[in-house]
Amino acid sequence: MTPSHHPVRDLLLAYAAGTLPEAAGLAVATHLALCPLCRAEVRRLEALGGTLLEQETTAPVSDGLLDAILAQIEEPAPLSLPLLGPKPRASAGSPALPEPLRSYVGGDLDGVQWKPVVRGLDEAPVRVGGAAAADAATGGTRVRLMRVRSGVAMPRHTHHGTEMTLVLAGGFSDQTGHYLRGDFTLTDTSVDHQPTADPDGDCICLAVTDAPLRLTGPLGRLLNPFVRF
Amino acid sequence: MAGPPISSAASAAGEDRAGTGRSAESAPESADALLLRVGRERDRRAFVALFHLFAPRLKAFLCRGSLDAGLAEEIIQEVMVVVWRKAGSFDPARASAATWIYTIARNRRIDRLRQERRPEIDPDDPALVPEPEDAADFALMREDDRTRLHQAIDQLPPDQSDLLRMAYFEDKPHSAIAAERQLPLGTVKSRLRLALVRLRTLLGDEA
Structure with a gap:
């Protein structure tokens, strides 16, 4: 089954052009693993990049550049060490978490250490970027897995910034639709919603937010100063 | 889906036709053919020809941003070294030489400017949902589509x-x-x- 909710084309274009920050790129690339349609679109957008490169004007390069390159290719290639160590494999069958997410999480879903947030909602942070990048470069971006127990309704909320959500297991519904594995949504300040997990199992999502959520229900407004998820 | 793809038929195969665009047309041999020779025969002359074809374009491409010329050339050097080392994995059925080199340059730029990794799918991942076999939307770009893409951009x-x-x-x-x-x-x-x-x-x- 292929997803029915996809990243908007701006996001696919920015991914193909290499201008999407790593956290957003993680959500898009993980959707791509589950969506052959968007993979094909990214290939076409990359072909567009290649064509633009072919059409590019030329700028003179230094005289010594070619010699420097020819000298370097004479040297043996350095051993390339994988940045993340060996890729975690699922013990049996098809993993619930596709790459590249599985490597970022450090294993499949069964190894995730969940932390309770509110009743029926757990989360686990996903580390993106180096230690230095964590705060400065990502500018408050948070990446985490969320688990909503089956049938549980999240508090009604809107967003100061944007939130990308990718469903990994189960499903949820809100005013905008019904979302299942592989489905991708991008919500912003215009969306005030109350997602509810499907009744037939826990809903697990990858969430990338660039600002805290803002609760909008009557109780939520009171809780805003205290809740951070 | 956010919308239909750029072209319903998409990329591929075969050699880049000489004269498909304003670029590579002076080359007696197509960029795809040169890159294949680098990959299969470790042909240095083909590699030098690729350098002359792409380095000046990569320089213009990289310098469009705020990159200074020195850093741009460092990135070009890294790109061309990767081209030499990875040429064996170039598959003209999947992408043109220009597209293949574009993606390498894009990734090197991300690495140098942002010190970030680029999250990418693993084509061998058992969790990857494969392409349906016969859907036209998943077809790779044909050679005549590339020519039309050049013209369409113009x-x-x-x-x-x-x-x-x-x-x-x-x-x-x-x-x-x-x-x-x-x-x-x-x-x-x-x-x-x-x-x-x-x-x-x-x-x-x-x-």
């Missing part, structure tokens, strides 16, 4: 092709492009969308 209105080049060649989010062109972000996004829709129309999307 026919874009200047305000759209300007933004498209910025979106690809400058390491900037769409919001920064908007600031630089003194346009609302919504205008930048809608012009980029229009450009993609127009490319698709010019390519005669049969879908």
Whole structure:
């Protein structure tokens, strides 16, 4: 089954052009693993990049550049060490978490250490970027897995910034639709919603937010100063 | 889906036809053929020809951003070394040489400018949902589509092709492009969308 909710084309274009920050790129690339349609679109957008490169004007390069390159290719290639160590494999069958997410999480879903947030909602942070990048470069971006127990309704909320959500297991519904594995949504300040997990199992999502959520229900407004998820 | 793809038939195979665009046309041998020879025969002359074809374009491409010439050339050096080492994995059925080299340059730029990794799928991942076998939407780009893509880009209105080049060649989010062109972000996004829709129309999307 292929997803029915996809990243908007701006996001696919920015991914193909290499201008999407790593956290957003993680959500898009993980959707791509589950969506052959968007993979094909990214290939076409990359072909567009290649064509633009072919059409590019030329700028003179230094005289010594070619010699420097020819000298370097004479040297043996350095051993390339994988940045993340060996890729975690699922013990049996098809993993619930596709790459590249599985490597970022450090294993499949069964190894995730969940932390309770509110009743029926757990989360686990996903580390993106180096230690230095964590705060400065990502500018408050948070990446985490969320688990909503089956049938549980999240508090009604809107967003100061944007939130990308990718469903990994189960499903949820809100005013905008019904979302299942592989489905991708991008919500912003215009969306005030109350997602509810499907009744037939826990809903697990990858969430990338660039600002805290803002609760909008009557109780939520009171809780805003205290809740951070 | 956010919208239909750029062209319903998409990329591939075969050799880049000489004279398909304003670029590579002076080359007696297509970029695809050169890159294949580098991969299969470790042919240094083919590699040097690729350098002459692509290094000046990569330099112009990289210098469109705020990159200084020295850093641009360091990145070009890294790109060409990767081209030499990985040429064996080039598959003209999947992408043209220009597209293959473009993706290497894009990734090196991310690495050098942002010190970030680029999250990418693993084609061998058992969790990857495979392509349906017979769907036209998943077909790779044919050679004549590439020629038409060149022509279609040439026919874009200047305000759209300007933004498209910025979106690809400058390491900037769409919001920064908007600031630089003194346009609302919504205008930048809608012009980029229009450009993609127009490319698709010019390519005669049969879908």
